[in-house]
Amino acid sequence: MVRSLTMKELSYRPRAMLCRYFITSVYIIFMFVMISWLVSYTPGNVINAMRKMGWDSDVDYIHVVTATDSNFFPGVAALVNSLRISTHVPERIKIHVLVCGDEYDVTGLREYLECHGIKESHLLELVRFDTNFLDEDLISSWEGMFVAKRLRSSCNYARSYLYRSFPDLKKVIYLDSDIVAKQPIESLWRLASQLNGVPLLAVDNNRTYIDDKVDVDTVSKLYFKRYGRHFDPTLTVFNGGVLVMDLDFFRKYHLIDEVEFWIDQYDQSPVRLWRFDCQSIFHIIYHEFWGKLNHKWNCKGLGRDMGREQDLIDSGALLHWSAANKPWNGEGPYVELWKQYKPAECSLHGQCHHNPNATIYGYYNCKCDTMYYGTYCQHKR
Numbered sequence: 001m002v003r004s005l006t007m008k009e010l011s012y013r014p015r016a017m018l019c020r021y022f023i024t025s026v027y028i029i030f031m032f033v034m035i036s037w038l039v040s041y042t043p044g045n046v047i048n049a050m051r052k053m054g055w056d057s058d059v060d061y062i063h064v065v066t067a068t069d070s071n072f073f074p075g076v077a078a079l080v081n082s083l084r085i086s087t088h089v090p091e092r093i094k095i096h097v098l099v100c101g102d103e104y105d106v107t108g109l110r111e112y113l114e115c116h117g118i119k120e121s122h123l124l125e126l127v128r129f130d131t132n133f134l135d136e137d138l139i140s141s142w143e144g145m146f147v148a149k150r151l152r153s154s155c156n157y158a159r160s161y162l163y164r165s166f167p168d169l170k171k172v173i174y175l176d177s178d179i180v181a182k183q184p185i186e187s188l189w190r191l192a193s194q195l196n197g198v199p200l201l202a203v204d205n206n207r208t209y210i211d212d213k214v215d216v217d218t219v220s221k222l223y224f225k226r227y228g229r230h231f232d233p234t235l236t237v238f239n240g241g242v243l244v245m246d247l248d249f250f251r252k253y254h255l256i257d258e259v260e261f262w263i264d265q266y267d268q269s270p271v272r273l274w275r276f277d278c279q280s281i282f283h284i285i286y287h288e289f290w291g292k293l294n295h296k297w298n299c300k301g302l303g304r305d306m307g308r309e310q311d312l313i314d315s316g317a318l319l320h321w322s323a324a325n326k327p328w329n330g331e332g333p334y335v336e337l338w339k340q341y342k343p344a345e346c347s348l349h350g351q352c353h354h355n356p357n358a359t360i361y362g363y364y365n366c367k368c369d370t371m372y373y374g375t376y377c378q379h380k381r
Contacts, residue, residue: 061094062189063169067129067158068177069100073112074328074342075177075321080118081343082180089186091123096172098129098165100155108363115352115364115376116343127165129158141263145277157278159240160259163250170248175318176241178303178326180341183317188297192244198291199249200282202238203298209233209283213275219284222265231287238290240279241320242298258285302334303327313337350377 064083068076080095087093099106106128110120120126131139131154142157158165159174166172173188192201209216216233223231250256262281266273274280299316301308303323313319313334325332327339345352346366353367368377 060092062089062092062186063094063096063166063172064185065096065098065162065166065169065172065174066177066179067098067100067155068109069153069155070105070108071153072155072177072326073109075179075326076109077113077116077118077343078180078328078338078341079175079177080113080124081116082182082341083185085341086181087184087186089184093185094123094125096125096127096166096169098127098155098158098162100129100153100158103128104360104363107361111361111364112352115366116345117347117376118343129154129161129165133164138260138263141267142278145263145266159243159245160256160278160281162245163247163256166247171244171246174243174245176320176322178321179241180319180338181317182319183296187317188244188293191293195291198289199246200286200290201244201293202240202290203242203293203295203300204236205239206236208236212237212280212283214280214283215269215271215273218269218271219273223284223287226261231284235288237280237283238292239298239300239320239322240282241300241322242293242318244293255285302337303332305332307333346377347372347374349380 066076066079076097080097083093083095084090097109099109106126110126113119113124118124139154142154155177162169162172162174171192173185173192195201205212209219210233214233216231220231220233223229259278259281262284274283276283295312296315296317298318298320299308299312300320300322302313302319303321303325305325319334319337321327321332321334321338327335327337328342346368349372350366350368352364354364355362366375366377368374371381373379373381
């Protein structure tokens with residue numbers, strides 16, 4: 001005998017059906033949104049979505065470090081601008097500028113960048129390179145290694161102390177301040193992330209220790225005595241303008257002790273142990289412990305008088321004005337190429353004027369054209 005449903009049971013049926021319809025509708029809407037999101041996927045969308053959902057703390061920053069003194073302020077402005085316009089994920093690019101000099105130089109750089117529409121923020125940090133922890137003899141030894149007067153700046157050995165200047169950073173991309181980025185820097189970071197266990201990545205110079213005028217006999221003996229390993233002078237060395245550095249590795253193995261050991265050996269030697277100052281020290285302490293990057297990640301030599309092959313420049317991801325000629329001084333064959341990455345000066349309606357007599361602030365300010373006014377010449381009369 002078939003039991004008939006009670007009125008109470010019948011009253012539940014429409015509600016159950018309505019509940020099923022509601023769940024089905026929510027599922028269809030959810031799938032539609034997900035498919036639409038996947039179709040429009042870009043790395044930038046992912047980051048923005050994560051930030052809106054409160055996941056900002058889970059997003060790993062790409063840490064880019066450079067070092068500068070007052071002679072390279074224009075280079076820093078172009079570097080920062082190029083990193084920002086070439087990336088697909090500007091929210092992830094965190095730039096740390098190590099300023100060599102005193103606090104007034106930090107103020108000067110801040111004002112110079114503001115003249116060019118770049119403001120300090122959580123994505124742009126200006127940090128003074130404090131050399132007070134170094135004794136005078138060590139500083140004298142560092143500066144004594146630089147043959148060219150233009151290189152006698154604390155910036156040229158600042159990369160040896162990145163581990164101390166940025167104690168919270170584990171891995172960084174170090175770039176010289178005469179570089180601009182043509183391609184997204186996150187591509188280099190992604191590549192570096194795939195090479196776990198390699199403490200340093202750089203571009204091969206296609207030169208050996210012998211080519212670099214290292215006194216291989218003396219260095220080989222010192223190297224074996226220090227590390228119990230043979231030194232191979234026929235291996236190639238790298239250019240120090242672009243480095244992906246594992247700072248935790250540097251800290252763990254106290255590599256600063258090795259850097260300062262080799263400075264001491266250089267001082268005590270009756271002959272010149274190497275030619276290329278602090279870069280040669282890195283060549284020695286990272287001997288057989290570095291990985292090679294594609295040459296596009298350091299298209300160097302643009303600061304020389306002779307031109308480079310155009311196809312190398314076209315394919316270059318990072319363009320490097322190494323050598324004496326700097327494009328912001330109007331020197332060398334690639335000034336116009338560099339100007340493409342120079343940020344707008346004073347809203348394109350004035351000039352960034354340097355006041356060498358400033359004491360606390362006002363080192364750089366905008367001098368506006370006749371028809372414009374405002375701190376950055378942003379208003380038209």
